[in-house]
Amino acid sequence: MSILTPTKGAQAIYRINPVAKLATAFLLSFALILTIDWLSAATALVLESVLFAWAGLSARQFFLRTIPIWIAAPTAGFTTLLYGQSSGQSHFEFGLVHVTDGSISLAIATALRVLAIGLPAIVLFVTIDPTDLADGLAQVWHLPSRFVLGALAGLRLVGLFLDDWRSLELARRARGVGDRGRIRRVVSQAFALLVLSIRRGSKLATAMEARGFGGDTKRTWARESLVGWREVLLIGIGAVIAAASVVVAVAFGTWNFIV
Template sequence: MTDRMMEKLNPFWKAVTILCAGLLLAFGYSVLLNVLTIAICLLLMLFFSRAKMSSLVKVLLPALLAAASLFMTGLLYSNDAGGETVRDFSLAVHMVGSVYSAVQLSTRVLAFAFLGMLFALTTRSEEFIGSLMHQCKVKPKFAYGILAAFHLMPHIGKEYQNAVLAFRTRGIHTGKLSLKPVSAALVNCIRWSENVAMAMESKGFDGDSERTFYHVTVVHWYDFVFLGAWMAFLVLGLLCFPW
C-alpha cells in the first residue's frame, strides 16, 4: 500500500508545523478561522492520508464531548453585556452574545483536537522516533527507550486485570478503588523496564558508539512547503478574521 501525502512528510517537521500552527491559533478568537482549520485538517485526513475512519471517530468522540461541555458553559455562564436579552420559555435568561462566545470556545477546542489528530493519525511511531534521531539529534538510547515504553503501555491494563484475577483466586476481594492490584501491576512494570534497559545495553544502545541505520528519514522540499502553507494560512487568518 503506497503512502499518501501526509505519510510522506518528515515526521519531525510535521510535528514542528503542528506545534507552530497551534501556537498561532492560540492568538486568534475567530470562529471562522477555527472552522477553516477543522475543515482543512479533516480534508487532509480523509483524502490525503491513510487514516482510518474508525480511528478518527474514536479519537473525535472525547473532543466532541469536551466541545459540547464548553459550549454549554459559554452559553449559560457568559457575561456579555453587549448582547440582546432574550427569554426562552421562561426557563432561563441569557444574552444573545453569549452564543457567539460558546461557539468560540467549542470550535477552539475542536480546532486544537483536529490539529493533534492530523499528526497522530498520519504518523508512524517508528518513523517519528527515527526523525527525532536524524533531524533532532536525539540519542538512540533515549529515542528507542521512548518507543519501547510506548509499546509497553497497552500491556499495563492487561497486567492490572491479571493482578485483579490473581487476588480473586486467593479469595481476596479488591474494590474498584483498591490500590493492591495497582501496586502489583507497577512492580511488574518496573521489572519490564529493567529488562528493556538490559536488552538495550546488550544490543549496544549505550550512547557512546556510532550506529548505522537501516532506514534514515530525510527532509524534502514539500516538508517546508507544508510548513509555509500552514503558517501563511494562519497568519492571513489572524489578520483578516481577528474576531
C-alpha cells in the first residue's frame, strides 16, 4: 500500500476546522516569504514531506492535485537561472541571459521555495469542505455573515459553470455551429456562459434575500464550528516547521532576509 493511501487515521484531517488549515498554511508561507535561501526552503519541504503521508490523499490524488506546483517550481527556477541577479563566477552569457554562481543558487532556492509553500497549501485546501469553511470563517473568525454566505454561494456555483459549459458545447455541436472556428466558438460560448451566470446569480440573490440571508439580525448556524486539540496540534506543527526552517537557515548562515 502506498504511503499516501488514506487510512482511517489519515481521514482525521478532514475533521479539522478549515480555519486552522488556513492558519497553518499562512504560518508556513510567512516564514518562507521572509527569506529566499535554499536551506530554509529545503528544511521546510523535508519536514512537510513527512506529514504528507497523513494528508488523507492517495499517491495518485496527491500528484494530480499538485501538478501545477510541479510545473511552476522548475519554471520559476529556470527563469531565475537565466535572468536572476548576477554574482560570483560567470558560466554562460548571451544577451540578457547571464548564468552565474549567484543565479544558480537563487534558482535552486526559488524552485524549493515554490514547492515548500505550494505543496502544503494545496494539500490542506483540497481537504476543506466549502460549507465547513464558511462556518469557521463566520463563527471562529467572526467575519460578516453576508460576505461569508455570498462567497459560499458563489463557490457552490463553480461546478454548475462547468456543467453549463459542457451543455453549451453539446448544444452548439448538435446545431452544427460548434465544429469549426475554435477561437470564435470559445469566445461565443464564454459570452453565453456570462449571460447565463448573470441570470442565475440574480435569481440566487433574490432567493437568498427572500429567505432572510441579507437581514441585519444576528444569524444562527445549523452546525457549530469548534476549535479543539486537533486544530491546536495542526497549527503547532505548522509553527514548529516554520521555526525550524528559520533557525536552521540562520544557524548555517544562509538566511537572506528580503522584506
